[in-house]
Structures are given as C-alpha cells and as structure tokens.
Amino acid sequence: MPDESSHTQTRPSILESGADGNADGPPSKRRRRESEDRQRREIGLMRQNESANAPSFVGSSSGIHFVRSVYHALAKSRVRLPPATPDQNIVPGEEDQLDDAVPYSSKPIWSSDETQMIAVEPGAFDFDDLQTWSESYFENWHTAYPFVHAPTMLEYLEQHVRPDNLRRLCEQRTPQLTLLRSVMSISLADRRQSGKQSKKLIPACLVFTSFREAMESVQDMLFMPCSTEALQAVVSVQLFLVSMLRLNGASRLGGMIVRMAFQMGLHRCPTRYANFDTEQAQLRRRLFWTIYCIDRHLCQSLGLPLTIRDDDVDVCYFDQEKHATGGHHQTIMDDRLRTLNFLTKHASIKGQIVELRNKSIHLRTANRDLATLIGARIDKWANDLQYVLDAAENNEPGRFGTLHEVVLLVSQHELIISLNRPLLALEKHTPEYMAALQTCIRASNIIISSLYKYLFYRLIQRSDGPSTAPLLWPSLTWCVWMSSFIVLHAAIEGEMPKHVARNLADNSVEILRHLALRGSVWPNVCAVAINDLFLRLLLDSTVTTPQSPLMDTNHTEQQHNIDPRRNTNSNILHQDAAPRHSGNLEPLTGSSVTDNQHSLSDHAMNMLGPSLSAFEPQLSIPWLSGADAAAATSANLFEQFDIPFWMGDDQYSSLLNFDP
Known part of the structure; x- marks a missing residue:
C-alpha cells in the first residue's frame, strides 16, 4: 500500500499508469483510485505495551509518519553504525512512556546549586530577590502569554512572600502559591539557558522540586468552584510542563483547563456581556487565548484531535472586535498584546491545517481549494508580521522583543512545513509531491538558518545592543527536529547537495545543544540521532561512489574561517571542531570495499569536510548524576529519555512496502 514512504518506491504513479481521474471512467476505477489516494497519506501509530496493558496512540500531525519514512529509507544503507534508534515507539514529550524505565515524576528537577533546601531564616531574601528570581518569566513568557495580571502578581510577592511567612504560606496551598511556584520554576529553568546567575539560591518551597509535585499542586483546584485564580494556577503549571517538554502531563492538564474555561464561559466574547468591565473583559480574553495557543501546540x-474547535468559539481577536456597539471590527490594540495576537492567529491556522491534513483517514478530503486558502492565510499572517517589523525599524510603536521576533519568524515556516509535509506521502514525481518537497526544503533552511544566526551571529537585535535572550520557546525543538529530517530526506532524494545538507545538520545540532541546556534530554538525543543519520548517509554515498570528486578545498576552508563557532567566546560551544563519527562500523556487505572504519570516515571527511558541530554522542549531561548519568552516556542513551523517533514494529508494518 503506498503511503508517505512512497518516495522510496520505483513503480509508476497512478497518473503515469493512465488513471488520470477522468470522471467518465468506470466507477470501479474511480473507487480504486480514491482508495489508493486515501492510503497515500500520513498515518498515526497505535502502540500496545503488553507488559503494562496500556495501548497509546500518536497522530500524524506530530510528524511520526514522515520520520519513520526517512529512517526506513536509510535502513538499507550498507553502512552499519552502532544502534542509535530505540525499540520504543515514542514521540517528543511522551514522558509517561518512560515511567517504567525512569520514574521521572519522582526525581528532583534542580541541583543543589540551584535551590536552597534548608529552612529559610528571617531576612534570607527580600522583594528585590523575588523580582530577580521571576525576571525571566515576565520578560519572556508573560509578554507572549499574559494570562495573569502582572501588578496583582507583584503585589502578592511584596505583601505575602516573606521569609517569616513562608512556612505558613506553603501550608495553605492556595492558587496564588501554585502560580508563584510555576513562575519561579520557569524562570529558574530559563537561567540554565541564559547563563545568568543569582546571588542567592531560591528557596525550594518556591519552586516545584519534581514534576510529580507540579501535577499534585493542581489537585485542590478540582474541589474548588471554577474561578479565574484557580484556572490561572492550572494554566501556569501546564506552561511549566510544556516549557520542560513534559507534553503528556501538560495535555492531561489541558483537558481539565478547557473544561474549566468552558464552564466559566471564556469561549464567549466578554464584550457581549455587560457584567464584565473593561479590565475583566481584557483579562478573560488574554486567559482564553493563552489556553487556546497552548492547546493547539499540544x-x-x-498528534491529538483538537480540543478547542473554532466553530465553538466567538472570542474576538485583540485587533478585531466584532461585538462592540456600532459594529466596529477594527480596534486599537494595546501594543503589549501584539505578540499574543500573532500567536493566536498562528494557532488558528495550525488548527485548520490539522483538520485538513490529519483528520481520520476516512474523513480526509484532498481539498486543494481549502489548502490554497490556508496558504493564503499563512501569507497574510506573514505579511502582517512584516508590516510590524518594518514599522519597528522606523522606531514606530509595537515592536517585539528579540526572542519573540525570531519565534514568530520561525513559526511562519513551521506552518508552511505542517501544510506541505503531508504531501510527501504522495507518489514521487507527482506535481504535488515535487512542489511540496521544494517548499519544505526552503522552509527548513530558513528555520535552521534563522535560529543559528540568532544564537551565533546576533543579527536580530535592537538599537540598545545585542540580545542575550536565550531560545526558550518549546516549539523550536520540534521545528529544528522536523527541519533536519526534511533536509535529510532532500539529501537522500538528491534534491539538495550533501555538503549543504550536512552544514544545516551541524547547525541544527548546535541549536539543539543550546535547547538541551534547559534540562530536557530530548534535544540532546535529537542531536545524536541527526549526527548518526547524516554520517550513515555520507558514508554510504562514499562507498557507493568512491570516485566522486572531492569538494573544493578552498570552499571548505572559507567555511571554517567564517564560522562563528571558531571566532566566538560563547560558553555553549566547543572551540575545537571534531569529525562527526562515533563507534565502530560493521563490515560492508555486498561491496568490494575493504577499507577499515577510519578510512571510511576519512573518505567522508575528505569529500565533505570535517563536521563543525563537534557533537559527541558520549557527551556527559550535566544535570544528571549517578546511575542516570551512566545510562545517558552509555550505549543505551536512547532507552530512557524523551525520544522522538524509532524503528519499532507496529500494526502498520504490513502496510508499508519499502521494496522497489
């Protein structure tokens, strides 16, 4: 049955074999063509854990089908590297699939040099320290998701959070305390990426010491009447889990959050009701759209069905009020809400793509007009964003922070990939496939290059100097991961020069290394997998064409001279670049090549130059210790952590025909 993996097949497509879709043809042929067209689409995965009797499902919008196709395309490589892919069928953020191996939920999150575990003495901290500890949250997260009233939050810090009142405060377990612990936990995790240090250690009772503790903190909200304070507290915990790539737990909280929001009527525009004053209406709108954006991301x-459907919502955008007296649709928007307004419209388009491309396989329709319309909405969103960016260059109001600017730029191409990637499941050489492939290549290139420049070139900056804001956004990991696989797919198909693909892969590894500083192992595992896959591709090509001309030496040297990693003092990177190869290579089968593993690796380096990433699969992970560190740096690196890809068996294995 043809599906997304059909790019590895050589049989003629339906169009080439004469089934051109003529409406006058026999009904049986039309039905057969429609059936085959339905099969050539991305599909999800149903998994069965026999030992735990816990079936689980992951849908195609996660990119699972495409990633599996890339792995299968390389499965026949004559180069065999040490096993780098797990038997488990796990997608990014599915932490509950790891509980049998590593009970993450009960493990401490912070190290001893990040929190103060002893009892807090009077005078141990003051309001200025609280502001410092929460600074990153209000600078980076509150700007994008302003679901709390910041002055009220600061007032709570000033009046209630004191050393002499801390014990009694922690015993009360109020929604305000849960919100405070979420804010402090997010900011503390941010410091791992930013490198900023605090003069004082934060008291452990002001943060979540484990993910289990974070989940348990919302239990009391189940027994309270729905209120804004209770909902804000649960949303804050969800945001913390999302920021740490704990997506299963965040998704389960999302079900509770959405029901609370519906019961409070947040899905109805507050302007329609006279009992809400301007401030209340604004806060309700901000809270709802934050919930909406996080839900769409999860x-x-x-790969889950949408929890909030657009046809159930009539909340107006911040710049388009439809329910005001007089029928005015355009409103003057607070510039501080501009980022959330763009994220809201981005989430809406993302939901439309999921409904078009990732519905149940029997309910999807190849609606090209709707796909074109969604593409037009993406273009309009991008044009509106560019208008704001251009205005900011002229010192007009409404400019974004540096982090949010690059996040929005990357989000534009994330939408493009989500819309076009499912078309790579079609037969190769069809117009739709070829157009989608080139579009995805361009979007992937822009995503990787933009994030790389943000980190190392500091091109995106304002007049007040270069930015030091780290890449905190949780969706960036998925964007880099998916972009890398698209680049790898393009290299396999010969649609991108291998040395260009390798440079992009190296840049992806550096970005993922920065994202891994936050404490999630998943970006680290992504980086190892990308290195291994590209090494397999490159070495296989050197064996297949041993007489291939060498890459221009001058071109390679120029790349090394301009590379910022060789001219920067960044503490994220190693100064010395090392070839990207690890482990022993098994003997090649069906080949006359008898060179040893070193000559193969050297030959690959001679063709494409040494890898610039200097990433080693045996890299120690600083936030792990003891048995965890030993496991993470052993050959079982992929067995215990948040793993985005696999080569496991499932019920679809009989449907995937990868033979030519």
Whole structure:
C-alpha cells in the first residue's frame, strides 16, 4: 500500500499508469483510485505495551509518519553504525512512556546549586530577590502569554512572600502559591539557558522540586468552584510542563483547563456581556487565548484531535472586535498584546491545517481549494508580521522583543512545513509531491538558518545592543527536529547537495545543544540521532561512489574561517571542531570495499569536510548524576529519555512496502 514512504518506491504513479481521474471512467476505477489516494497519506501509530496493558496512540500531525519514512529509507544503507534508534515507539514529550524505565515524576528537577533546601531564616531574601528570581518569566513568557495580571502578581510577592511567612504560606496551598511556584520554576529553568546567575539560591518551597509535585499542586483546584485564580494556577503549571517538554502531563492538564474555561464561559466574547468591565473583559480574553495557543501546540505535537474547535468559539481577536456597539471590527490594540495576537492567529491556522491534513483517514478530503486558502492565510499572517517589523525599524510603536521576533519568524515556516509535509506521502514525481518537497526544503533552511544566526551571529537585535535572550520557546525543538529530517530526506532524494545538507545538520545540532541546556534530554538525543543519520548517509554515498570528486578545498576552508563557532567566546560551544563519527562500523556487505572504519570516515571527511558541530554522542549531561548519568552516556542513551523517533514494529508494518 503506498503511503508517505512512497518516495522510496520505483513503480509508476497512478497518473503515469493512465488513471488520470477522468470522471467518465468506470466507477470501479474511480473507487480504486480514491482508495489508493486515501492510503497515500500520513498515518498515526497505535502502540500496545503488553507488559503494562496500556495501548497509546500518536497522530500524524506530530510528524511520526514522515520520520519513520526517512529512517526506513536509510535502513538499507550498507553502512552499519552502532544502534542509535530505540525499540520504543515514542514521540517528543511522551514522558509517561518512560515511567517504567525512569520514574521521572519522582526525581528532583534542580541541583543543589540551584535551590536552597534548608529552612529559610528571617531576612534570607527580600522583594528585590523575588523580582530577580521571576525576571525571566515576565520578560519572556508573560509578554507572549499574559494570562495573569502582572501588578496583582507583584503585589502578592511584596505583601505575602516573606521569609517569616513562608512556612505558613506553603501550608495553605492556595492558587496564588501554585502560580508563584510555576513562575519561579520557569524562570529558574530559563537561567540554565541564559547563563545568568543569582546571588542567592531560591528557596525550594518556591519552586516545584519534581514534576510529580507540579501535577499534585493542581489537585485542590478540582474541589474548588471554577474561578479565574484557580484556572490561572492550572494554566501556569501546564506552561511549566510544556516549557520542560513534559507534553503528556501538560495535555492531561489541558483537558481539565478547557473544561474549566468552558464552564466559566471564556469561549464567549466578554464584550457581549455587560457584567464584565473593561479590565475583566481584557483579562478573560488574554486567559482564553493563552489556553487556546497552548492547546493547539499540544494537539499538533502529540498528534491529538483538537480540543478547542473554532466553530465553538466567538472570542474576538485583540485587533478585531466584532461585538462592540456600532459594529466596529477594527480596534486599537494595546501594543503589549501584539505578540499574543500573532500567536493566536498562528494557532488558528495550525488548527485548520490539522483538520485538513490529519483528520481520520476516512474523513480526509484532498481539498486543494481549502489548502490554497490556508496558504493564503499563512501569507497574510506573514505579511502582517512584516508590516510590524518594518514599522519597528522606523522606531514606530509595537515592536517585539528579540526572542519573540525570531519565534514568530520561525513559526511562519513551521506552518508552511505542517501544510506541505503531508504531501510527501504522495507518489514521487507527482506535481504535488515535487512542489511540496521544494517548499519544505526552503522552509527548513530558513528555520535552521534563522535560529543559528540568532544564537551565533546576533543579527536580530535592537538599537540598545545585542540580545542575550536565550531560545526558550518549546516549539523550536520540534521545528529544528522536523527541519533536519526534511533536509535529510532532500539529501537522500538528491534534491539538495550533501555538503549543504550536512552544514544545516551541524547547525541544527548546535541549536539543539543550546535547547538541551534547559534540562530536557530530548534535544540532546535529537542531536545524536541527526549526527548518526547524516554520517550513515555520507558514508554510504562514499562507498557507493568512491570516485566522486572531492569538494573544493578552498570552499571548505572559507567555511571554517567564517564560522562563528571558531571566532566566538560563547560558553555553549566547543572551540575545537571534531569529525562527526562515533563507534565502530560493521563490515560492508555486498561491496568490494575493504577499507577499515577510519578510512571510511576519512573518505567522508575528505569529500565533505570535517563536521563543525563537534557533537559527541558520549557527551556527559550535566544535570544528571549517578546511575542516570551512566545510562545517558552509555550505549543505551536512547532507552530512557524523551525520544522522538524509532524503528519499532507496529500494526502498520504490513502496510508499508519499502521494496522497489
């Protein structure tokens, strides 16, 4: 049955064999063509854990089908590297699939030099320290998701959070305390990426010491009447879990959050009701759209059906009020809400793509007009964003922070990939496939290059100096991961020069290394997998064409001279670049090549130059210790952590025909 993996097949497509879709043809042929067209689409995965009797599902919007196709395309490589892919069928953020191996939920999150575990003495901290500890949250996260009233939050810090009142405060377990612990936990995790240090250690009772503790903190909200404070507390915990790539737990909280929001009527525009004053209406709108954006991110990342459907919502955008007296649709928007307004419209388009491309396989329709319309909405969103960016260059109001600017730029191409990647399941050489492939290549290139420049070139900056804001956004890991696989797919298909693909892969590894500083192992595992896959591709090509001309030496040297990693003092990177190869290579089968593993690796380096990433699969992970560190740096690196890809068996294995 043809599906997304059909790019490895050589049989003629339906169009080439004469089934051109003529409406006058026999009904049986039309039905057969429609059936085959339905099969050539991305599909999800149903998994069965026999030992735990816990079946689980992951949908196609997560990119699972495409990633599996890339792995299968390389499965026949004559180069055999040490096993780098797990037997488990796990997608990014599915932490509950790891509980049998590593009970993450009960493990401490912070190290001893990040929190103060002893009892807090009077005078141990003051309001200025609280502001410092929460600074990153209000600078980076509150700007994008302003679901709390910041002055009220600061007032709570000033009046209630004191050393002499801390014990009694922690015993009360109020929604305000849960919100405070979420804010402090997010900011503390941010410091791992930013490198900023605090003069004082934060008291452990002001943060979540484990993910289990974070989940348990919302239990009391189940027994309270729905209120804004209770909902804000649960949303804050969800945001913390999302920021740490704990997507299963965040998704389960999402079900509770959405029901609370519906019961409070947040899905109805507050302007329609006279009992809400301007401030209340604004806060309700901000809270709802934050819930909406996070929900869309979780649904797409895990491949789940949409929890909030657009036809159930009539909340107006911040710049388009439809329910005001007089019928005015355009409103003057607070510039501080501009980022959330763009993220809201982005989430809406993302939901439309999921409904078009990732519905149940029997309910999808190849609606090209709707796909064109969604593409037009993406273009309009991008044009509106560019208008704001251009205005900011002229010192007009409404400019974004540096982090949010690059996040929005990357999000534009994330939408493009989500819309076009499912078309790579079609037969190769069809117009739709070829157009989608080139579009995805361009979007992937822009995503990787933009994030790389943000980190190392500091091109995106304002007049007040270069930015030091780290890449905190959780969706960036998925964007880099998916972009890398698209680049790898393009290299396999011969649609991208291998040395260009390798440079992009190296840049992806550096970005993922920065993202891994936050504490999630998943970006680290992604980086190892990308290195291994590209090494397999490159070495296989050197064996297949041993007489291939060498890459221009001058071109390679120029790349090394301009590479910022060789001219920067960044503590994220190693100064010395090392070839990207690890482990022993098994003997090649069906080949006359008898060179040893070193000559193969050297030959690959001679063709494409040494890898610039200097990433080693045996790299120690600083936030792990003891048995965990030993496991993470052993050959079992992929067995215990948040793993985005696999080569496991499932019920679809009989449907995937990878033989030519």
